[in-house]
Amino acid sequence: FSSDSQSAKSQRVYTINPRRPNDYDALLKELIALDLTPKIIVHLWSLTPQGHTVSGLENVDQAQEKGFYSLLFLAQALERQNMTDRLQIAAISNNLQSVTGEEMLSPEKATLLGPIKTIPLEYPNISCSSIDVILPQAESWQEDKLAEQLLTELTAEFSEQIIAYRGKHRWGQTFEPVRIETKAEDAPRLHEGGVYLITGGLGGIGLVIADHLARTVKAKLILSGRSEFPRQDQWEQWLASHEQHDQVSEKIRQVKALEALGAEVLVVSADVSNLEQMQALVNQARERFGKIHGVIHAAGVAIPGEIRFRTPEIVESVLATKLKGVSVLETIFRDTHLDFLALFSSLSSISGGFAVDYVAANAFLDAYAHYRATNNNNDSLTIAINWDNWQQVGMALQSEVPEELKPFHEENQKSSISPKEGTESFNRILRYQLPQVIVSGRDLQAAIRQHRSAQRMEARVRVSPSQQFYPRPNLSNSYVIPRNQVEQTLADIWQQLLGIEKVGIHDNFFELGGDSLLAVQFRNNLQETFNKDFLTTDLFQYPTISDLAEYISREQVEQPTFQLARSRAKRQQDAMEEEIKLSEQRRKKRG
The missing domain is CATH 3.40.50.11460 (Rossmann fold)
Incomplete structure (x- = not known):
């Protein structure tokens, strides 16, 4: 400036x-x-x-x-x-x-x-x-x-x-309702035994679409996801050694069900925003199945939160899957004729009814589909599908709904898209040469109002991070697991408080999305866990698990040497907490 x-x-x-x-x-x-x-x-x-x-x-x-x-x-x-x-x-x-x-x-x-x-x-x-x-x-x-x-x-x-x-x-900008009929006279874009790549293929909606392709055309399926997944020869051992409701176990059983329907399935761990990983995945798929006929980009990261708490690290982890993911897919398939590229967008890009970066990422998918439509020199279809909420699929299963939101959530589920409705809509949409289609089980304006109401309610009722976990943001440092009990305890507290599924010992609390209000909550958790006095300013001075664990261990053996420093820090903390109270009062006044 x-x-x-x-x-x-x-x-x-x-x-x-x-x-x-x-x-x-x-x-x-x-x-x-x-x-x-x-x-x-x-x-x-x-x-x-x-x-x-x-x-x-x-x-x-x-x-x-x-x-x-x-x-x-x-x-x-x-x-x-x-x-x-x-x-x-x-x-x-x-x-x-x-x-x-x-x-x-x-x-x-x-x-x-x-x-x-x-x-x-x-x-x-x-x-x-x-x-x-x-x-x-x-x-x-x-x-x-x-x-x-x-x-x-x-x-x-x-x-x-x-x-x-x-x-x-x-x-x-306006929207018009369209009844998409089954066009029997048109050749379908889905082929019997066709080869289809689904990014985010082990997610809720990805697996529903995979099931549809297995049932209807006995497809050869490539399912990709960022999280590590056991090799096929390890599945039986995994199932035998883990609980029935283990998430990985449930996905293994779902993939085995696809194979029982006649599909051939290749599951590969790959980040869609990483060109090297995705090129290796596509090479492996082509070697096994041959030509890839269609791509369904269903991968996405959605992290709830208000604008004031958004950090570049959180934003990047949300945008990367959509923006860089599309760029990677465009690079890999530039010289390949695909029957279709289906971009799974969200109604939130129309309503604005979710976190700002998630709305932005899906708005990009919508615009990219229109860009491809104006630059399309062949009959390949690129389409953005703006899905409204699905019943008990995807985000609906990501977390336990807080008590305050349960009546609202249950009412919303009644008009959400069922898996059958979703797959039937997908099947019909592929028969039309449209760049963008919104799919909702209710009047569009009513759906938009509901999305916006949900955002306002979720902003007022902070979902407990212990009930909801999201991927670790893309940080400059690598993930390093805790090395001792103190580090593991701190990592568990951060995981519950921030809602991050993996927390490394060198991860910065504030780069993970922490803020002054969460720092106060963390201080309270520390005092209860370790039965010692802690200051909120401790977290500003020691913002990583490694530094904080070392500080805690050192304080235990050098307690007297800390008294003067803590007295000064206590005065700083009092001032900071007063500012937090004033900030909260201003926010409530605006709300």
Whole structure:
């Protein structure tokens, strides 16, 4: 952040780094001090010069820095600066929306729709809109007309979230119900004995689709997932040595059931966002089965949480599966004709009714399908399917629902998609040349309202991390298992508190998603477990399990030497906890 010269200040010109959260705080503080608190913020970083617009996936990382991350950091800074007055944020982009079918789309920009859709749900005083344009020739009458249109848009109350200008016309996004019939006259895209890759194939929805393919066409199936999975020759030993309800055991039995239906199944542990691992998987599959006919990208990471607690490490672990996963699949199958590439997206990309990064990741899948449709020179189908909630599949089985949410959850399940409805819809959708289809068992607007209500309720009722576990984020350090009892005890507490399925001894508490409020809870757990006094500031000074375990062991043998330091730290902690209380009071007041 800089505003070094007096002329810059007089002209209100500032320079910030889009990837530095502190820059947004510094800018807002400066504006507040000058009594220039903004009422409208115009975001132009996703507006690229026509000659420099990159179509496709070559510009993914830079697009996230100037698109998704900049809006995320802006929202977090607005909360930290306690800006609760009404505010409008307009993100202006080009080549994001397919309106005429002739745009050179840049799907990597679509992640900005995550913050645009989610921010107003978490911060009711802020309204957001995405305005997509086609840049006209410089100094032309069309340029003057576009400037006039944008000024009119920005000075009016936002009535729609997704808007596009094409020439003289303003377009708004709408959805129309379509009854997709079984078209008997068309050749099906699923072949008897066809070879199909399902990323996330050992997840709930992935296994339902795999079962459908096994029953209907006796497919040859490649099921991939990030988690380690026993080799086939180890399955019987695993089943014999583990409990019946062990998750891996249940998946082994489900795969064996696929084989009993006549399918051939290859299960491979591979991260879809890792090109080397996925290329090895595809090579192995081709060697065993031959040509791959279709790909179902069902892999995904969904980590609940509010915008204010989102860290780059959590965001990256969510975005990677969708963004980098698609990039990897595109690279591997670039010279291969696929009958179809089915991208399993979510209704949340329409409703905004989940964590901001998950909404963004699925919005990218939607945009990528439209990008492929406008650049398709053959009869290969790329389609994004925005699934509403499934009954007792996928996220519905990830966690035990808190008591406060059970009535809401049970009511929601009544109108969710059954496995039979889902597979029948999938079968029909493949017969149509559509880039995007939303599948819901109820009226779309009712489903959107339900998604948004669920997000608000889950934000108020924090799901107990002990009931819900998510993959370890992509950290700069490798995973290292605990080496002694103290480290194991600390790892167990972190796992329960943060909801992370694996916690290594060199993992940083705050990079895993910890914050000041969780630090207070952790301090309480430590005191109960070790029957000793601990300070919240201990975690800031020793943020890894390794450092904290060493500190605990050292304190036990050097207790007297810590007293003065702890007295000073206690005063710091009192101040910090007072700030936490004030922060909570401000949040409740806004809510």
